[in-house]
Amino acid sequence: xxxxxxxxxxxxxxxxxxxxxxxxxxxxxxxxxxxxxxxxxxxxxxxxxxxxxxxxxxxxxxxxxxxxxxxxxxxxxxxxxxxxxxxxxxxxxxxxxxxxxxxxxxxxxxxxxxxxxxxxxxxxxxxxxxxxxxxxxxxxxxxxxxxxxxxxxxxxxxxxxxxxxxxxxxxxxxxxxxxxxxxxxxxxxxxxxxxxxxxxxxxxxxxxxxxxxxxxxxxxxxxxxxxxxxxxxxxxxxxxxxxxxxxxxxxxxxxxxxxxxxxxxxxxxxxxxxxx
Numbered sequence: 001x002x003x004x005x006x007x008x009x010x011x012x013x014x015x016x017x018x019x020x021x022x023x024x025x026x027x028x029x030x031x032x033x034x035x036x037x038x039x040x041x042x043x044x045x046x047x048x049x050x051x052x053x054x055x056x057x058x059x060x061x062x063x064x065x066x067x068x069x070x071x072x073x074x075x076x077x078x079x080x081x082x083x084x085x086x087x088x089x090x091x092x093x094x095x096x097x098x099x100x101x102x103x104x105x106x107x108x109x110x111x112x113x114x115x116x117x118x119x120x121x122x123x124x125x126x127x128x129x130x131x132x133x134x135x136x137x138x139x140x141x142x143x144x145x146x147x148x149x150x151x152x153x154x155x156x157x158x159x160x161x162x163x164x165x166x167x168x169x170x171x172x173x174x175x176x177x178x179x180x181x182x183x184x185x186x187x188x189x190x191x192x193x194x195x196x197x198x199x200x201x202x203x204x205x206x207x208x209x210x211x212x213x214x215x216x217x218x219x220x221x222x223x224x225x226x227x228x229x230x231x232x233x234x235x236x237x238x239x240x241x242x243x244x245x246x247x248x249x250x251x252x253x254x255x256x257x258x259x260x261x262x263x264x265x266x267x268x269x270x271x272x273x274x275x276x
Contacts, residue, residue, distance in 0.1 A: 001230045001231075002018070002021050002022060002025055003104055003128055003230070004018050004021075004022065004048035004049065004104065004105070005047065005048045005103075005104040005105035005126050005128035005129045005132070006018075006104070006128045006129075006131070006132050007019075007021070007048070008048060008051075008052060008129075008132075011053065012051070012052065012053040013052055013053045013054040014048065014049065014052040014054055014055070014058050018048075019054075019058045019061060022045075022049075022058065022062060023061055023062055023065050023066050024066075026043065026062050026066040026068050026070060027065065027066035027067070027068075029041075029043075029068075030066060030067060030068050040269070041068070042265055042266070042269060043068045043069070043070045043071060044070070044071050044072070044073050044265060045059075045070050045071070045072045045073070046072075046073055046078055046103060046105065046106070046261070047075065047078075047103060047104075047105030047106035047122070047124065047126060047129075048104065048105045049070075049072055050072050050073070050074070050075070050105075051105065051124070055072065059072070074122075075106060075108070075121075075122025076120045076121070076122060077120075078106070078108050078122055078261060079099075079101070079108035079109060079110045079117070079120035079121060079122055080110060080116060080117055080120045080264075081261055081264030081265055081268060082099060082101045082108055082110065082175060082260050082261045082264050083097065083099050083110035083112060083115075083116075083117040083120065083264070084115055084116075084264045084267055084268060085175070085257070085259040085260055085261070085262075085263040085264035085267060086099050086173050086175060086257045086259060086260075087112075087114075087115050088115075088259070088263075088267055089257050089258070089259045089263075090171065090173070090257070094170060094171045095113065095169075095170030095171060096111065096112065096113045096166075096167050096168070096169045096170045096171070097110075097111065097112060097113075097117075097169060097170070097171050097172075097173055098110070098111045098163060098169035098171075098172050098173070098249060098251070099111070099117075099173045099174075099175065099257075100172070100173070100174045100175070100179070100242070100245050100246075100249075100254060101174070101175045101176050101179075101260060101261070102125075102126065102127055102174075102176045102178045102179055102238050102241050102242060102245075103126045103127070103128075103176060103261075104126045104127060104128035104129065104234070105124065105126035105128060105129050106122050106123060106124055106125065106126045106129075107122070107123045107124075107125040107126060107241055107245065108120075108121070108122050108123075108261075109121045109122075109123070109159065109163055109245070109249075110163075111163045111166040111167065111169060112166070113167070118166045118167070119162055119163050119165075119166045121159050121162065121163070123155060123156070123159060125152055125155055125156075125241050127178050127231075127234040127235070127237045127238035127241065128234045128237075130148060130152070130234075130237040130240070130241065131233060131234040131236075131237040134147065134148045134151070134237070135148070135236070135237065138217050138218050138233065139213075139214060139215055139216055139217050139218075139236070140214070140236065142214070145210075145214050145236070145240070148237065148240050149240055149243075149244065152240055152241055152244040153244050153247070153248070156244050156245060156248040157248065160245075160248035160249055163249060164249065164250070171255065172249070172251045172253070172254045172255065173254060173255050173256075173257045174201055174242070174254040174255070174256050174257070175256070175257045175258075175259070175260035175261075176260055177228060177231060178231065178234070178235065178238035178239075178242070179201060179238070179242060179254075179256060180199070180226075180256055180258075181226050181227050181228065181231065181235060181238075182201055182206060182209060182235070182238065182239055182242060183199050183200065183201040183256045184199075184225065184226030184227075185209045185212075185213075185224065185226060185227070186201060186202065186205030186206060186208070186209055187205065188200065188201070188256065190225065190226065191226075195258040198255065199255070199256040200253050200254065200255050200256065201242070201253065201254050201256060202252065202253040203243070203246050203247070203251070203252050203253065206239060206242060206243055206246070207243060209239060210236070210239045210240065210243060213235060213236050213239065214236055218232045218233035218235075219232075221233075221235060
């Protein structure tokens with residue numbers, strides 16, 4: 001887990017430490033693929049690399065030192081591939097889907113009736129990014145939390161109209177580990193019960209969770225069941241984004257999908273191979 005969004009410095013560049021970690025991770029993944037006899041390697045980067053001002057130099061390092069040509073996904077493609085994974089998970093009977101995915105550097109939103117969404121949007125509202133840019137203390141002060149709520153709400157006010165104009169969703173879906181953790185804190189089934197158990201995140205429960213975790217240091221949050229220690233520090237920012245997205249889209253509850261971007265990339269690759 002690299003948390004690259006937190007390694008972008010004030011000038012908008014990915015720090016040397018972040019680039020070093022990326023090179024090491026890609027090299028390790030490539031070696032694992034070799035050890036396992038993999039025939040195909042899919043290597044993609046998302047918002048942190050996509051938006052870094054020194055992205056070209058970082059990608060050159062990855063290619064030269066790790067031996068992998070790392071491809072950068074556009075924000076719209078990231079949202080579209082996540083949407084594909086959700087569609088395949090729930091099937092055609094789910095009707096029109098609206099999908100919310102919170103990453104470290106960006107928030108992806110998509111809506112559609114087919115496998116390709118009618119609307120696919122990426123907004124720089126990732127949990128790691130917002131934590132770095134808006135929270136100065138751990139836990140953050142009430143003023144900082146309220147300021148973040150206002151900021152995220154303003155950012156979503158414009159893009160939400162585009163998604164709502166696409167049509168009323170038959171099913172609202174959330175993906176990502178951040179949203180799964182938030183659902184667990186509101187009472188959703190633990191991961192040990194399996195992927196097929198329905199899990200939901202409701203707005204009233206989410207608001208209660210925000211009130212609770214906004215008063216707790218990340219080290220204490222990390223001890224809660226369902227919270228990843230590596231993501232505990234950014235859970236509050238992720239919760240604020242989830243709340244704002246649900247409010248902007250008029251969603252009282254979302255269903256948690258275990259598939260997301262990774263599965264979408266694999267599914268699209270399998271589709272391509274099947275057509276060859």
